[in-house]
Amino acid sequence: MLKKMKMKKILILLAVIIFFGACDNGFEEINVNPTKATTLAPSTQFTYVQLYTGGSSYVANLFWNVIHLMQNVQHLNLTSYVSFLYKEGSTNWLFEEQYDTTVKNIVDLEAQLESSNEPTAVIDLAITRIQKVLIFSRLTDAYGDIPYSEAGKGFLEGIRFPKYDMQSDIYADMLATLEASVATLSGSGESSYGSADLFFAGDKSKWIKFGNSLMLRLAMRMVNVDNASAEAWATKAIAGGVMESNDDIAYLQYENHANDGGPNVNPLTKCFTSRASTQVKISKTFMDFMKDRNDPRVSVLCSTVDGDTSFDLQFGQDINDPTRGEANSKPNINIFGGSGEVIYDAPFFFQTYAEVEFMIAEAAERWGLAGGDVEAHYNAGVTAAMEYLAMYGNGVSISASEISDYLTANPFVPAEALKMINEQYWVATFGNGLETFSNWKRSGYPQLVAADVAETLTGGEIPRRFVYPSSEALNNPGNVALATEQQGGDSLLTRMWWDVN
Numbered sequence: 001m002l003k004k005m006k007m008k009k010i011l012i013l014l015a016v017i018i019f020f021g022a023c024d025n026g027f028e029e030i031n032v033n034p035t036k037a038t039t040l041a042p043s044t045q046f047t048y049v050q051l052y053t054g055g056s057s058y059v060a061n062l063f064w065n066v067i068h069l070m071q072n073v074q075h076l077n078l079t080s081y082v083s084f085l086y087k088e089g090s091t092n093w094l095f096e097e098q099y100d101t102t103v104k105n106i107v108d109l110e111a112q113l114e115s116s117n118e119p120t121a122v123i124d125l126a127i128t129r130i131q132k133v134l135i136f137s138r139l140t141d142a143y144g145d146i147p148y149s150e151a152g153k154g155f156l157e158g159i160r161f162p163k164y165d166m167q168s169d170i171y172a173d174m175l176a177t178l179e180a181s182v183a184t185l186s187g188s189g190e191s192s193y194g195s196a197d198l199f200f201a202g203d204k205s206k207w208i209k210f211g212n213s214l215m216l217r218l219a220m221r222m223v224n225v226d227n228a229s230a231e232a233w234a235t236k237a238i239a240g241g242v243m244e245s246n247d248d249i250a251y252l253q254y255e256n257h258a259n260d261g262g263p264n265v266n267p268l269t270k271c272f273t274s275r276a277s278t279q280v281k282i283s284k285t286f287m288d289f290m291k292d293r294n295d296p297r298v299s300v301l302c303s304t305v306d307g308d309t310s311f312d313l314q315f316g317q318d319i320n321d322p323t324r325g326e327a328n329s330k331p332n333i334n335i336f337g338g339s340g341e342v343i344y345d346a347p348f349f350f351q352t353y354a355e356v357e358f359m360i361a362e363a364a365e366r367w368g369l370a371g372g373d374v375e376a377h378y379n380a381g382v383t384a385a386m387e388y389l390a391m392y393g394n395g396v397s398i399s400a401s402e403i404s405d406y407l408t409a410n411p412f413v414p415a416e417a418l419k420m421i422n423e424q425y426w427v428a429t430f431g432n433g434l435e436t437f438s439n440w441k442r443s444g445y446p447q448l449v450a451a452d453v454a455e456t457l458t459g460g461e462i463p464r465r466f467v468y469p470s471s472e473a474l475n476n477p478g479n480v481a482l483a484t485e486q487q488g489g490d491s492l493l494t495r496m497w498w499d500v501n
Helices: 007-020 042-053 058-072 088-114 121-143 167-185 204-221 227-240 267-273 284-291 297-301 353-367 374-392 400-409 414-428 433-443 470-475 477-487
Strands: 076-078 250-252 280-282 348-351
Touching (some): 167 204, 284 297, 374 400, 470 477
Antiparallel strands (some): 076 280, 250 348
């Protein structure tokens, strides 16, 4: 079931990386070498974009995802990085990395396909635009107002200093883009991407489900700021057809290269394995939640420093543990080789079927959608969240009987619907710090306690967003200033448009 990249594709990608490495930083025009081609085959460029959507280096992912977000949502505690928690310097990596790689290339690819006469261009363009929404949705959910309508157009249109669009406008355009793209894919025609599409191998039906599932995600983000629009878009997404099983999950499968850098290895693998025995620890908040419910995921996700996955031996690291700066026996991340066999080719999940079922359950609770059967979708979400862990390989498996026992011992309580749904969402999105962080802000679940260091860094509060990189203040100062004013500030605690919970 797992998708494998071929070595020849990796070699092609390395050539692409060398070519695009000639691009300038930020949004300035691309340096054009007259001896090189100015366009790439759409399939090659699309592969590059997908490969870099998850991150171009483990160092970048370490800072913004692992050190900042996965600690914010208390999936992890990092013993040697307590001084980085709630600090603004950890948050610039995502912006600078994505705009310099995926944004430039997805905008260029979109323009190339818009002007193409190839019979497959219309379908390829629809797929490309769904991928573009994925990229920009992650960026705006991290920073709020961002360069969007003018982003990546330094070479195409000479826009060196793009404006920062308001998040409300970005959301409106992303939703409209998804609706139009899904409609196009529902018509005739095929994609030329084939195996170059690392998510779904050009399968239109999978892209339709993913497009609608992304639409549902964006709709649920808006429940606290525009409930009517949230309901309307959620209704449209569910009716259009969302993910139906773990076979529909949007993920990137990496190739097993233990010593490779760059995009060939899951960036989370590098983060966890390079600091496994002494630095990356499971949070006590996360561990206690699972152990209090006899959750079988404890033995899958975690292991002691000696490699033992026994449920009884697991105990998490408190976010304010005075010994957290020291090497200790608190549990590591087993699925990424914390103490056992290293899974270098572990998949990176962008959206899972479990998430979709939890969102449908919430839509059923809020608006009576999906027949109003909240419990059925909640149970389907829990089941999918446990079953999809098998996609990590390495013998990872939770049996049907274990899942059934868990649901029996921890039955759905209608009076606590929103709490239970979003607490399970928190567990199910382990590893995808940005999605966990965004849904925690939106829903308010689980209830988390800030680290002691927050008293001096953020006034005792857990951050609500990423701040803009200092490089942007230097390169695009006018538009950064306008964005800061229109958003109401540029701090870790500034609330973005949909974050009004």
